[in-house]
Amino acid sequence: MPGIFEYTVSKLQSLTLHYFRNIDQANLTFSSGLNLIIGDNAAGKTSLIEAIWVLSTGRSFRTAKPAHLINADHPNFTLFSEVTQTNQTYKMGLKRSIEKSLCKINGEVVPSQADMAERLPVQLLTPESxxxxxxxxxxxxxxxxxxxxxxxxxxxxxxxxxxxxxxxxxxxxxxxxxxxxxxxxxxxxxxxxxxxxxxxxxxxxxxxxxxxxxxxxxxxxxxxxxxxxxxxxxxxxxxxxxxxxxxxxxxxxxxxxxxxxxxxxxxxxxxxxxxxxxxxxxxxxxxxxxxxxxxxxxxxxxxxxEQVIMLIDDLPAELDEQHRLTLLTLLQDLNIQHIISTTSQSLIANLNPDTASFFDINQGNVSAK
Ligand SMILES: Nc1ncnc2c1ncn2[C@@H]1O[C@H](COP(=O)(O)OP(=O)(O)OP(=O)(O)O)[C@@H](O)[C@H]1O
Ligand SMILES: [Mg+2]
Missing domain, CATH: 1.20.1050.90 (RecF/RecN/SMC, N-terminal domain)
Structure with missing residues (x-):
């Protein structure tokens, strides 16, 4: 039972993807602390991080052209997530074809991407940051x-x-x-x-x-x-x-x-x-x-x-071991949910196994570890 000073913070509970870049279909259930996505080069790690960013902001951090995000063999991609904010869970969806974009929260079409960003406040750190x-x-x-x-x-x-x-x-x-x-x-x-x-x-x-x-x-x-x-x-x-x-x-x-x-x-x-x-x-x-x-x-x-959700693409490329540890400790102490990609699990310390989840990604196929 939560103590008197605790409150429910916003968290991304789950993410489902269909035909987003090289990911045909995937379903991830996230933990409240560290969520580590592990895969080789070209496995689809950045694509997963990008999908969460796109769901929130409507834009990619890699391309201005929606066509680049859509799987070559399909007319559109869909992203779906469950987000908890102030004790409420929101079902958020985005369907995107080259011409059109449709956002829904709890089944209702939302007129503006700003509504999505408000419900899913994400921050992003990439090797380009x-x-x-x-x-x-x-x-x-x-x-x-x-x-x-x-x-x-x-x-x-x-x-x-x-x-x-x-x-x-x-x-x-x-x-x-x-x-x-x-x-x-x-x-x-x-x-x-x-x-x-x-x-x-x-x-x-x-x-x-x-x-x-x-x-x-x-x-x-x-x-x-x-x-x-x-x-x-x-x-x-x-x-x-x-x-x-x-x-x-x-x-x-x-x-x-x-x-x-x-x-x-x-x-x-x-x-x-x-x-x-x-x-x-x-x-x-x-x-x-x-x-x-x-x-x-x-x-x-x-x-x-409320809390932001921190997305970090390729953390080892960003920081040395000591600074990685400092950052991971800060994220944990601040109770910020973090979704991090890496080529090697051994490079990321698991500071609190109770609030951590691990995912393998291989040629666009995601599996929980
Ligand atoms: N629209 C698309 N349809 C199908 N495949 C795509 C599409 N866009 C990109 N890809 C492919 O998806 C793969 C995954 O790319 P991504 O950048 O997500 O990999 P990564 O795991 O982050 O790799 P790295 O470790 O090199 O950064 C690449 O092989 C890329 O060519
Ligand atoms: Mg990458």
């Missing part, structure tokens, strides 16, 4: 907005409204419509930019102590130096975003797009004043990304009393 530090702002904006989406019920509405207004303004600029027909979108853009900016700023402020905490755990030698710098997407020295949009109209019209705004926001990570990418070794970069994800996971738990 250090790109969070190396790539352009888009990937960091996605990191930031993951947190804002889960932290504020209004964020998605504001963000959608902003994207719509921006699209209209950019279309007007491209078509060289008269100035008043372009600037008609500015009021909405300015209003929503202020709301989005406030949520993002508040989120970075709340996240920072958690980032320091997990840097201390994973890379203590650097923890004191870390700094998160949020950039709104327009120069803060300007009088106001509204005035800046008006001042910049001529330039925007020439270029055919809106230069400044929330769509240009970024979050920069510095260590003692130098960009993380320039200061940290590749291994430290990976550890720092782990610290960022754990920070988000902990803040998410603090705000929602």
């Amino acid at each position: 250090h790109r969070l530090l190396e790539d352009g702002p888009k990937v960091r904006r996605q990191f930031l907005d993951w947190g804002c989406f889960h932290a504020s019920a209004d964020f998605i509405q504001h963000w959608r409204g902003y994207q719509r207004a921006l699209k209209q303004r950019n279309q007007a600029l491209k078509k060289r419509l008269p100035q008043n027909q372009t600037q008609i979108w500015d009021v909405q853009l300015v209003d929503l930019a202020a709301k989005i900016d406030a949520i993002r700023q508040a989120y970075v402020l709340k996240l920072t102590p958690f980032v320091v905490k997990f840097c201390k755990a994973l890379m203590p030698e650097m923890a004191e130096q870390v700094d998160l710098g949020y950039r709104a997407g327009w120069p803060q020295a300007s009088d106001s975003f509204a005035a800046l949009l008006a001042q910049n109209y001529g330039k925007d019209a020439k270029q055919g797009f809106t230069q400044y705004g929330c769509h240009r926001a970024d979050i920069r990570f510095k260590f003692a004043g130098t960009e993380a990418m320039l200061k940290l070794s590749r291994g430290q970069q990976k550890l720092f990304v782990c610290a960022l994800l754990l920070a988000q996971a902990s803040l998410y738990e603090q705000e929602s009393q």
Whole structure:
């Protein structure tokens, strides 16, 4: 019986796949702690991790084309899962053909993928994750907005409204419509930019102590130096975003797009004043990304009393033995369900056999060990 301070946290109970990449059919029942997927190269490990990510987000982290996800001999794939959240179990399904995508929760069609992401909050660490530090702002904006989406019920509405207004303004600029027909979108853009900016700023402020905490755990030698710098997407020295949009109209019209705004926001990570990418070794970069994800996971738990589900593709490729152990210990202590792939079981410590499950995957065939 749960104690007075315990509560039921969100967990992925099971996953069923049909015709997803090289997996014709599979059914996995997960444990609440470690879930280890073990297989050789090309067995289908990343595909399994990807399937959970796709069910939550509607997108792959490997390809922009749904056709790549669908088994060559079948017109569509289906994913089905049971997820527990706040003492309730949700049956979540996704059916996807090249043209169409259909999401259902408890048998009812849901209009938006955001409903799926809310019920199945997943975080992802892959061998590509250090790109969070190396790539352009888009990937960091996605990191930031993951947190804002889960932290504020209004964020998605504001963000959608902003994207719509921006699209209209950019279309007007491209078509060289008269100035008043372009600037008609500015009021909405300015209003929503202020709301989005406030949520993002508040989120970075709340996240920072958690980032320091997990840097201390994973890379203590650097923890004191870390700094998160949020950039709104327009120069803060300007009088106001509204005035800046008006001042910049001529330039925007020439270029055919809106230069400044929330769509240009970024979050920069510095260590003692130098960009993380320039200061940290590749291994430290990976550890720092782990610290960022754990920070988000902990803040998410603090705000929602729910847990994220952590997906880690090819953990041994990410971290050395000692840091693998530190990460696994943190995940266990934080009570975060983790689904991890590896080519060799011996590389992953089983810290709590009571909450662990193991799966073999071989040429797309999954079996529980
Ligand atoms: N749409 C598809 N239909 C059928 N097979 C596919 C499809 N897409 C990819 N595959 C194949 O699925 C196999 C599994 O790929 P996956 O990337 O999941 O393997 P992996 O176990 O992660 O391998 P590695 O250890 O090398 O990362 C590969 O042989 C790949 O060519
Ligand atoms: Mg792989």
